[in-house]
Structure formats: C-alpha cells, structure tokens
Amino acid sequence: MLFPRSLLLSVAALTGCSAAQAVPTGTPLPGNYTGPLRPQVHYSPPTGFMNDPNGMFYHNGVFHLYYQYNPTGLGPGNQHWGHATSKDGYTWENQAIALFPPNQRVFVYSGSAVVDVNNTSGFFPDQDNGVVVVFTFANYNEDGSTGPQTQAIAYSHDEGYTFQYYDGNPVINSTSSQFRDPKVIRYGDHWAMVVAYSQEFVVAIYTSPDLKEWTWASNFTNHGLLGAQYECPNIVKMPVRDRNGAVVDEKYVLTISLQPGAPLGGSVTEYFIGDFNGTHFTTVDAATRLTDFAKDNYAAQFFYGVEGNPINMGWASNWQYTGLVPTGNNEGWRSAMTLPRVNYLTKSAPRIGWTMVDEIYDPKSIMSVSPLKAVTDMGNGNVTVDYSDVESHALYIEANVTGLDVTKTSGLTTLNLTFTSAASGESLRSGFYFGGDSTFFVDRGQLRGFDNVYFTDKFSIADVYYDNPKAASWSIKAVIDRSMYEVFVGGGRHAGTVLLYPTQPLTVVDVAARDMPAGAQVSVAVWALNSTWAGQADGQGTVLGNATTATSTTPSGKAAGLKRNMLFKSTFSA
Numbered sequence: 291m292l293f294p295r296s297l298l299l300s301v302a303a304l305t306g307c308s309a310a311q312a313v314p315t316g317t318p319l320p321g322n323y324t325g326p327l328r329p330q331v332h333y334s335p336p337t338g339f340m341n342d343p344n345g346m347f348y349h350n351g352v353f354h355l356y357y358q359y360n361p362t363g364l365g366p367g368n369q370h371w372g373h374a375t376s377k378d379g380y381t382w383e384n385q386a387i388a389l390f391p392p393n394q395r396v397f398v399y400s401g402s403a404v405v406d407v408n409n410t411s412g413f414f415p416d417q418d419n420g421v422v423v424v425f426t427f428a429n430y431n432e433d434g435s436t437g438p439q440t441q442a443i444a445y446s447h448d449e450g451y452t453f454q455y456y457d458g459n460p461v462i463n464s465t466s467s468q469f470r471d472p473k474v475i476r477y478g479d480h481w482a483m484v485v486a487y488s489q490e491f492v493v494a495i496y497t498s499p500d501l502k503e504w505t506w507a508s509n510f511t512n513h514g515l516l517g518a519q520y521e522c523p524n525i526v527k528m529p530v531r532d533r534n535g536a537v538v539d540e541k542y543v544l545t546i547s548l549q550p551g552a553p554l555g556g557s558v559t560e561y562f563i564g565d566f567n568g569t570h571f572t573t574v575d576a577a578t579r580l581t582d583f584a585k586d587n588y589a590a591q592f593f594y595g596v597e598g599n600p601i602n603m604g605w606a607s608n609w610q611y612t613g614l615v616p617t618g619n620n621e622g623w624r625s626a627m628t629l630p631r632v633n634y635l636t637k638s639a640p641r642i643g644w645t646m647v648d649e650i651y652d653p654k655s656i657m658s659v660s661p662l663k664a665v666t667d668m669g670n671g672n673v674t675v676d677y678s679d680v681e682s683h684a685l686y687i688e689a690n691v692t693g694l695d696v697t698k699t700s701g702l703t704t705l706n707l708t709f710t711s712a713a714s715g716e717s718l719r720s721g722f723y724f725g726g727d728s729t730f731f732v733d734r735g736q737l738r739g740f741d742n743v744y745f746t747d748k749f750s751i752a753d754v755y756y757d758n759p760k761a762a763s764w765s766i767k768a769v770i771d772r773s774m775y776e777v778f779v780g781g782g783r784h785a786g787t788v789l790l791y792p793t794q795p796l797t798v799v800d801v802a803a804r805d806m807p808a809g810a811q812v813s814v815a816v817w818a819l820n821s822t823w824a825g826q827a828d829g830q831g832t833v834l835g836n837a838t839t840a841t842s843t844t845p846s847g848k849a850a851g852l853k854r855n856m857l858f859k860s861t862f863s864a
C-alpha cells in the first residue's frame with residue numbers, strides 16, 4: 291500500500307514530533323469497543339488507524355491476522371504490524387504489536403506469512419511451527435521523499451507472537467520507490483512470491499528455496515483494469531466445484547488491488563482465474579472480474595495454511611474517504627476488516643462462466659441459539675424485527691426463494707431488506723429485482739452521519755443466473771453490524787461490503803416480498819449476533835486483549851521478551 295497524496299502525512303511530520311508518543315511493546319493497546327458505530331462482529335483495531343490485512347495464516351486451529359497499523363493517529367502514517375488471533379474467525383483477541391518500524395525512516399508496509407514446517411529457511415532448529423513474514427520496507431529519504439521499496443523478512447519462534455528481523459535484509463533489493471506487497475505461497479519444492487511493481491502495472495513472480503534467496507521468474511503485466519496503481523497481489527489455489535458442490539478441478543486465482551482509479555472511485559480488487567506452474571500464471575480467459583460490487587473491500591488476503599476452500603478477509607474501506615469517516619473523531623478508531631469469506635470457483639452459471647464464489651464463513655459461533663424470527667413462507671408479506679434490545683445491534687439474516695417461475699415475474703417482483711432507525715427515521719435500503727435485469731441494490735443514501743463527495747451511496751449488481759427458470763431458487767445472506775453491511779447474493783456469486791453512518795443506531799429490519807408468482811416460497815430467518823468484544827471487556831468497558839507477559843522461552847532457551855527488545859521501539863507519533 292501507498293498512501294494517497296491527500297492523506298499522506300509528510301515523514302517530517304511523522305518523525306519531527308516533539309511530544310514523542312511511545313507505542314507499547316509486549317502488550318496490546320487497550321480498546322473501547324462500545325461506541326455506537328463500532329462493529330461488534332468484525333475486527334477493528336483497539337484504537338488508531340488500520341489498513342491492509344497482512345501476514346494472514348492459519349495454524350494449530352488459530353487464525354492470525356496482522357494489519358497495517360498506525361497506533362498513534364487516525365490516518366495512515368507510522369506504520370506497524372498490529373496483530374490479532376481468533377479460533378472461530380469472528381472472535382478476535384488483540385495481541386501485542388508484532389512489527390515496529392526498524393528506524394525512523396523505514397516503515398513496514400504490507401506483506402504475508404508462511405509457516406516454514408520444513409525449516410527451509412534454517413531459522414528453526416528443532417521446530418516445525420516457525421513463522422516467516424515477508425513484507426516491504428518502505429524507505430524514506432531525509433527530506434521526506436519516497437526512497438526505495440525493498441522486500442524483507444522476519445521470523446518468529448513462538449508461532450507469530452514475536453518476531454526478529456533477518457539480519458540479511460533486504461531479501462529483494464531495488465531502486466524502485468513503487469515495489470511492494472509480497473505474498474508468498476508454497477508451490478511443490480519451492481516458495482513463490484507475487485509482488486507489485488505498482489506504477490508499472492506489473493505483478494512479478496519470484497521463487498526461492500529458502501525464503502532468503504529470491505530469483506525473478508516472470509512478469510504478469512498490464513492485465514485487466516489498471517487504475518493508477520497495482521497493489522497487494524495475492525495468488526491462491528482454489529477448488530473448482532460443480533453445481534452440486536463436488537470438486538471437479540482446481541485452478542489458481544490471482545487478485546490485484548487497484549488504487550486509485552477504481553470504476554466506482556478509489557480502491558477496488560480485481561481477480562483473474564488461471565493456471566500456475568510455479569513460475570508463470572496464465573489466465574483462462576481475457577475477462578476482468580471484481581471481488582465486490584460495492585466500494586468498501588480492498589487488499590483482501592487469503593490465509594496461508596487453509597486446506598480446501600480458501601478463506602479471505604479484506605480491508606473494509608476505501609482510500610477516498612477512509613481518513614475522514616466519523617468513527618475517528620467520535621470514537622477514536624478508523625477501519626475494520628470484512629468478515630471472513632470462503633472461496634471456490636464454479637462455472638455453474640452458464641451464461642457468465644467462471645465465477646469466484648465469496649460466501650460468508652459460517653457464523654454459527656456468534657449466532658443466537660434460536661432466531662429472533664423465522665418464517666418458512668412469508669408469501670407476498672413481510673417480516674419485521676425490532677432489534678433495539680439486541681445489545682450488539684448486529685444481525686445475521688437469511689432469505690431463500692424457491693419454486694420461482696421466472697417467466698411469471700414482473701418488474702415489481704422484489705425481495706427487500708430495509709433497516710431503519712426508529713429514533714431518526716434514517717434507513718438503509720437493499721433488495722433484489724427478480725424480473726428484468728435481475729439486479730440487487732444497496733442504497734446508503736438515506737443515512738445522514740457522513741457526507742463526502744466520494745462516499746457513493748448506491749450500488750447494484752446483476753445476478754442473472756437461475757438454476758431452473760421454471761422452478762428457480764435464489765438466496766441472500768446478510769450481516770448488519772452497526773456501521774457495516776455485508777451481503778452475499780445468490781450463494782456468494784456476488785458480495786457487497788458497505789460502510790454506513792447513521793446519526794442514530796439502526797434498530798428495525800423489515801424483509802418484504804412483492805409480486806412473487808404463485809408457487810414461489812420465501813423463507814426468512816433473522817438471528818441476533820453476540821458481540822465478540824463485550825465478553826472481553828473489563829468493568830470499565832475496556833478490552834485489554836492478550837496482556838499476558840510473555841514468559842515462554844524459545845527452543846534456543848532465550849526469553850521471548852529478550853527477542854522483542856531486539857526490535858526497535860517506536861518513539862514517534864503522527
């Protein structure tokens with residue numbers, strides 16, 4: 291990632307601060323997760339500003355999420371790697387900051403993580419759970435101008451809680467100031483990296499036997515939408531499933547995040563489906579596809595170490611307004627991650643062909659035991675739930691339409707989900723038109739908590755596929771979480787991530803259908819979601835995270851705390 295000009299604080303401002311603000315080592319920052327805009331089932335940082343997800347891996351039943359983190363400001367700058375862990379993909383525990391800037395003119399930008407089970411790096415005598423992170427060192431010159439971006443590594447003997455920088459850094463040197471965001475995977479007998487030459491529209495592929503020595507292998511150049519920069523490339527192996535869910539093949543997906551210059555403005559992520567042979571990626575067709583139909587999902591990364599269907603999470607924001615949204619001044623934090631999503635490829639929509647399904651990761655662990663309301667056939671009626679008593683103000687909603695004779699739909703055949711604030715009358719509207727172009731829409735324009743020329747308020751996507759036009763089925767899954775709305779349309783054929791800023795909490799949901807032809811059945815269920823943060827808060831409402839003082843020793847006998855001291859403590863603020 292590179293901060294847009296409008297948001298970039300000069301390095302002089304970052305480093306020349308007289309009132310130096312120390313960032314704690316060895317313990318997470320405390321967080322207040324009670325604000326009315328603070329998501330309760332999404333990850334957001336305890337305080338300060340977050341952007342790209344980094345270093346995501348899954349090991350021993352634990353998801354590790356690192357992220358670009360400015361712990362001392364409400365916009366980008368002073369970049370660290372924050373860290374959080376989760377067993378269920380929803381309930382995140384804040385951990386101590388994992389990577390600090392190595393000195394005042396170098397920031398640690400985005401990157402990825404691998405588990406080096408076979409000690410290919412040689413960093414891990416006597417252990418098969420060593421973690422290596424691979425990232426960009428963004429050097430700044432004395433006058434604050436951008437210096438070279440190089441790729442570097444750090445390693446952890448304690449499964450990713452504390453790291454040491456490799457003393458042979460950088461592992462890929464460069465003279466380019468626009469060369470960043472390495473993502474590493476295992477391929478056969480070697481490691482493979484995708485990394486962006488951002489302003490040359492190149493995703494370069496490098497290979498390595500040991501994570502230290504890297505050899506350039508190929509360039510994937512000028513594909514798809516260019517915007518004004520390529521960032522945060524990812525490559526992942528993905529099963530191809532038939533319409534019954536059976537695995538029939540496997541392919542690779544290469545994602546590229548664009549910023550600025552997305553079709554809807556600002557930031558967006560595109561993906562390519564293809565084959566990867568360890569050195570070269572070739573696409574199955576010439577199409578450009580987007581991972582999200584709205585505006586608030588960028589730089590997503592796939593967890594390393596997940597077998598079967600990959601799982602990804604993205605940064606739920608957009609550089610056009612991320613530094614201005616009201617959570618900053620009101621509640622002291624900015625940006626959340628998307629929910630975890632499960633991915634696979636399918637060609638089951640014949641007219642559309644290849645599609646990457648992006649479906650909500652099973653939220654069972656945070657759902658209320660029984661739904662607040664469940665209706666097996668609401669016909670052309672509605673289901674209304676006042677959820678003002680649900681403390682989290684977060685809901686999970688499913689609606690299925692089955693037995694739909696598509697030839698009998700009209701331009702008014704619709705299924706809507708509408709959220710309203712009883713206090714202010716503001717509403718968030720969404721719904722699907724079954725006739726005509728079969729379009730799903732979201733409209734956040736009836737909310738009054740944030741106004742910005744780039745904060746586009748209406749989104750839509752055509753979901754034209756019906757399995758059987760005479761007896762079709764269609765579905766939606768949705769999560770509303772105070773200031774976030776995520777929808778998974780048509781079994782995840784389309785996903786939309788939408789930030790929203792009401793002046794008063796949304797407290798009533800109405801699911802309504804109209805003009806459904808005879809024979810169609812509409813089932814709806816609405817569950818409360820338990821706050822994943824409330825249970826972690828102390829008596830003052832403060833979430834301390836994993837404040838355990840590390841006393842564990844590494845296999846070499848050195849205290850983990852000693853290793854942390856080898857990292858430079860950040861002493862400057864934004």
Ligand SMILES: *[C@@H]1O[C@H](CO)[C@@H](O)[C@H](O)[C@H]1NC(C)=O
Binds near residue numbers: 620621830831832
């Ligand atoms: C936490 O935030 C809420 C809402 O922003 C505020 O009312 C409350 O005073 C804060 N609590 C603490 C301990 O600062």
Ligand SMILES: *[C@@H]1O[C@H](CO)[C@@H](O)[C@H](O)[C@H]1NC(C)=O
Binds near residue numbers: 407408476
């Ligand atoms: C580790 O080594 C084993 C045995 O050679 C091999 O099967 C496996 O693929 C290797 N895994 C990784 C991640 O290097």
Ligand SMILES: *[C@@H]1O[C@H](CO)[C@@H](O)[C@H](O)[C@H]1NC(C)=O
Binds near residue numbers: 413
């Ligand atoms: C890991 O690699 C280092 C350096 O090559 C070596 O000293 C150590 O014995 C290796 N450990 C294992 C378990 O292979």
Ligand SMILES: *[C@@H]1O[C@H](CO)[C@@H](O)[C@H](O)[C@H]1NC(C)=O
Binds near residue numbers: 459463464
């Ligand atoms: C990296 O490249 C720069 C510019 O060419 C050079 O000054 C520097 O010495 C190189 N660093 C290493 C470790 O090779």
Ligand SMILES: *[C@@H]1O[C@H](CO)[C@@H](O)[C@H](O)[C@H]1NC(C)=O
Binds near residue numbers: 487490492494508509
């Ligand atoms: C690959 O792309 C990089 C960045 O644009 C460029 O410097 C290099 O020359 C390219 N390599 C080839 C063989 O085209």
Ligand SMILES: *[C@@H]1O[C@H](CO)[C@@H](O)[C@H](O)[C@H]1NC(C)=O
Binds near residue numbers: 567568569
């Ligand atoms: C990988 O694909 C490239 C381009 O198609 C080809 O040149 C290369 O030989 C292939 N490598 C292997 C190991 O098959």
Ligand SMILES: *[C@@H]1O[C@H](CO)[C@@H](O)[C@H](O)[C@H]1NC(C)=O
Binds near residue numbers: 654
């Ligand atoms: C959700 O919270 C309720 C009330 O605190 C509790 O009874 C229930 O077990 C929780 N459910 C989950 C899945 O944590």
Ligand SMILES: *[C@@H]1O[C@H](CO)[C@@H](O)[C@H](O)[C@H]1NC(C)=O
Binds near residue numbers: 671672673674802
């Ligand atoms: C929804 O249903 C409720 C009764 O459950 C009814 O009072 C209300 O008018 C209905 N709203 C709409 C928009 O049909």
Ligand SMILES: *[C@@H]1O[C@H](CO)[C@@H](O)[C@H](O)[C@H]1NC(C)=O
Binds near residue numbers: 704705803
């Ligand atoms: C859904 O919303 C659209 C747009 O406001 C409206 O035209 C349609 O009648 C609504 N359908 C239902 C079932 O409320």
Ligand SMILES: *[C@@H]1O[C@H](CO)[C@@H](O)[C@H](O)[C@H]1NC(C)=O
Binds near residue numbers: 690814
């Ligand atoms: C919707 O359909 C899915 C798949 O058949 C099923 O698991 C789920 O329970 C259904 N939900 C509702 C509300 O009917």
Ligand SMILES: *[C@@H]1O[C@H](CO)[C@@H](O)[C@H](O)[C@H]1NC(C)=O
Binds near residue numbers: 375385448451836
């Ligand atoms: C808490 O952090 C320490 C390292 O600081 C780590 O060893 C331990 O596993 C962590 N506990 C949890 C529950 O994440």
